[in-house]
Amino acid sequence: MDPITFSIIRHRLYRIVDEAVITLKNVSGSATTNEGHDLMVSLYRANGSLLMGGVGFLHHLTSAAEACKAIIRRFKGDIHEGDMFLLNDPYTAALHTSDIYLISPIHYDDQLVGWSACFVHVYDIGAMSPGGFSPQSQDIYTEGFSSPGIKIIDRGELRNDVLDTLLNMVRNPEMVSLDIRSLIACNNVARDRFRVLIRKYGEEIVDGACMTLIDQSEQLLRDRLRELPNGKWQSRQYMDVNAEVHRVGLTMTKEDDHLVFDFSDSSPESPYSINCAYWASWGGLFAPLFPLLCYDITWNEGVIRPIEMIAPEGTIVNCRRPAPVSVATVGAIQSVNNAACTTIGKMLAASEKYKGEATAVWHANHFAIFLFGQNQRGGQSIGILTETFAGAGGARSFADGVDVGGEVPNPISRMANVESMEAAFPLRYLFRRRMKDSGGAGEYRGGVGAELAFVPHDAPDGGLHYVVSGKGTQFPMSEGLNGGYPGAPNSYLWVHSNEETAGDAPLSFAQSLESMPGEKESVTWGVYPIMGRDGLYVQWNGGGGYGDPLERDPAAVVADFEEGVVSEWTLRNVYGVVIDGDAGELDGPGTEAARKAARGTRLQREAAE
């Protein structure tokens, strides 16, 4: 392959994906797509293998490849220029029903030369609960419209019968229609630009460049793996739903130039919709693998070749039809993300050369809270609490995690302003701020998560309802690395005001959970109201820490304390730091002594065990 032409074609392939993403965000004006960047666009080769993965929710890159392959199988002999297919069945390839894949073959001179696929989390999919996450669903049949593959555009003509059937099954069909239109526009741009590329360089040269690109990625990853130590690394992720505890157990084995992810140690499939199907787990392990091991390698089929996964059927990471999966993306898939992040991090940390690439877990636990109800203008609103896109960064081997800094599987995301939320929903925030002590302790501290509280405000119906899929309040999920502590878990509290006196009571401007009046009830799973003077309080997890907290620079601990992200209790008991009571200044010798004593206690404890 001529290196010059190769370099030019590679650059253009990246830009094609970029332009398609821009188109997707432009046409779909939704907050989830534009703020949360809950989307993905990628290019695939004629056989459906990943050619060029874009920056979006990364666990979709491989699942959409499987979706292309499923369409190739199902529609053999019936795939034409100008067709477009819709697929959202989790037991075929999708992650959950509300993430719809739209898949477009790319033809040139009547030859199938590639595919473009994209997804957005659609506004609604007709599942039991509005918004797509259905904590109360007991099987796939209650999780809304689902298709293993259907032709939605036939040789350039939109099949209105198909579209109308889908729209007939969802809440707010206009918004879903707009989502679908944005996916169509996105594929059109990708397809047209790809064809221009072929017209300019010829099919053979472009395909040659694509194959070279894939081979290069494979070679680069294999070379990197050979540089890393051989070994086995483990992670166990616990998720509690109501009273039940589920486990995603991973053993990652690295030998020579390949990696095996073995999830055999995982719980049987759950009656709750946190399960995920096979291709979802497969995608879930790649979401951290791409940025952690392939930050400088093109994300394509080549990166996939050295990787193997074992996920026994009937487990929470490979559930069987008709197990419910609507919460998968923030359930088992996210735990697969976390576990893979941890095992890869452990492997990287064991290498002098790659230690700097290791990270503790970022944002281990999404809190997909969907608000719905009548808004202050009299219309209906459904929307995700976009704060869930603002997780906390895990600590690195050289630096603290980024406070409220996002997540690894979705590198580009952001949350809405409070003013945007208050304009869209009849709510008033009491506070939204970083959460003290939520970051995992360590030589480098995990980034802190945050807390918020809001109350109804000007709600025509007196308030709203919300769907909460709040697993993981009992155990911390953002694992630390190399002795670092995990970040604090999530918490969701319904603060019941005293309804009888509330009418005349002055508005609450409480500045903390403690000062919010009323009894607090933990709500984690289901659909709940927020009415009258009641409040909802949400606290989200911090990132995992890195290294032993007793090794943390005491001055950094004091600075954290002064900034309000670490409490005095933690400073003293976890970090072993002593400060002068009145002035609050660091007591160096006192800290030395306290840390020595703490190490002594640890030794005794280990001896006792």
Added chain:
Amino acid sequence: MTASKKERRFVVATDVGGTCTDTVIFDTSGAVHFGKSLSTPPNFADGVLDSIAAAAREAGLTAADVLAGTQLFTHGSTVVDNTLLTRAGAHTGLITTEGFEDTIHVTRGAYGRWAGQTEDQIKHVVASFRPDPLVAMAEIAGVPERVDYKGEAIRDLDEAAVEDAVRHLVENRNVEAIAVCFLWSFYNDAHEKKVREIVSRVAPDTYVTLSSEIAPVPGEYERTSTTVINAYAGRIASDYLGELTRKLGAGGYDGPVLVMQGYGGLLPASEAAGRAVGMIESGPAAGIIGSKFLGDVIGDQNIIAADMGGTTFKVGVIEGGEFEYAREPLIDRFHYLAPKIDIVSIGAGGGSIVSLDPRTNVPRVGPQSAGALPGPVCYGRGGTEPTLTDVAVLVGYLDPAIFLSGEMTLDMDAARTVFTEKIAKPLGMSVENAAIGIMRIAAAQISDLIHEITVERGLDPRDFVLHAFGGTCPILCGLFGQDLNVKRIVVPYAAAVNCAFGLASSDIVHEYSTTKTLQVPSLANDVNAIFDPMIETAKAQLADEGFAVADMRFERAVDFRYGLQIHEVTTPVRGDDTFTDDNLESLGADFEALYERRYGKGSAFRDAGMEMTMFRLTARGLGARPEMIKEDLEGEDGSAALTGRRNIFVEGRGGLAEAAIYSFEKLRPGNKVSGPAVIHTPITTIVLQENQTGRLDQYRNMIIEFA
């Protein structure tokens, strides 16, 4: 402005950049004099005076002669950008709504971590950080108060708490400036105003910026960030403009000092002084205005203005004579909200280093740059990495002997040696073929970038004329311009002083806006009730500045959006009539057409309803335009300017081919030159590819057409 036109015959425009300060003196006789001097940070005003003196010398005058004879001084300055980039601003505190103290540090989650980063940086998540904030956590004070989404004050401001906070910030934390940003203050600014009263009583020397004045728009994170940036750089900006005005006055100039804003209009220094954020990136904005001015003269309404020099590639788009404002402007990774011309800037230029990926041997151009120092290998200043400029020498585009009119000779042998060793040999290619390949890669990457920028705005590059500025752009524009299929290319004669043309051809422009949400349909009277007071204020302001009513222009625009959607589109109001229900309805129709054009067919979503969210007024006091000297056209034959022939890379021939070499200074207006050709000008090099024809127009712009 009392002196007669005869005595005051100059318009002076000075543009302060990071490295150089450029001045152009426009004589009402039509003569133009150009002066350049080094910028003098942090005392930029000294450099301005140096630069005026340099331009005066060109005119055979002294700085005093010029200043005494100047009727108007226009100015663009990088002082605010510099203050932020070097973190040289005031020690700044922030007072905000209790409960939301972390808003500025949290940066809407990951947003502040990835915004402004390249794709490679974004993919390398583990290596990413937020920039250090301009205001320390310990210098943020939350105070009890609350306004709701309707603008209703539902909790009184705790004035005692404010006083305590101010004392604490000023006395214990030694802050010099205080930013004030409360939730929903753009609907109700009473609490913010009260804070200023308290500060002026308790700590009168403290510089104060209110969010409701500097950026009265929704979105508390971006609004807070804007307010902090303004407080941080405010005193330096106002001191600078004060000093500059004094120095110009001491030099004999007593007319108005007009300062360029990022939105491409001028403000009197006295007003600009309070709006530091307005000066951010005002130099590049002046460049776009310069391009628009040129477009008006030669009849180009749709322009892609691309400027590529040694280190930076900047692109702005003018469509139908109008330009768009950036949607999410950033300065050094900090967000701010201020009307600012949308200009995309990336690190790419003649100094971009050419390298091979050590793992795959795939060649790449950039992102590293040799900058001005050590610069390209051929400059002989110690550069050891091959750059795009070195490659341009190797493919025959640059003539080593007459670079920049011979002010500098290029060391072609050194470039060849380094390029052979580091690029050609490892690729197993001849030097010529490898160099040609690198040129093709560079051109393709620029083409990709411009295509993406236009697509993002819903535009098609085929409808545009490319204006190529800078030392590097005219070398490559024949390659990427043809690839993009633009209508034609213009290499402006006045490219070197384009920003100064922009400064001198701009109006005094005041931007006003009112944030208010009105559902569609709304009563025309409700809309008039929003615009009328803004227009009254603007009229009074322009009258104060000495404008007659005949020289005032008012342009209204309304931001619309569809319900449940986040994209907002600024929709210009046609004509000056007050609103009636009819023309309000046609404004809504204009919005829908604009929306579909920008966001794509099928993106408009009428069913969710429409709303108006912001009402904007642009008030112009019309300024005089400089005259461009128009020469008579002569014959097409340009052979008198032919200086020789040499082999250059010609894309259409797949390799090196013989090209005619011309001296720009010997070409006459009307002359035509056919590609392949190279035209050496005193400031740049123009390369014509095969099937391209260059024609010198009456203003000595090189107009390149494709066959």
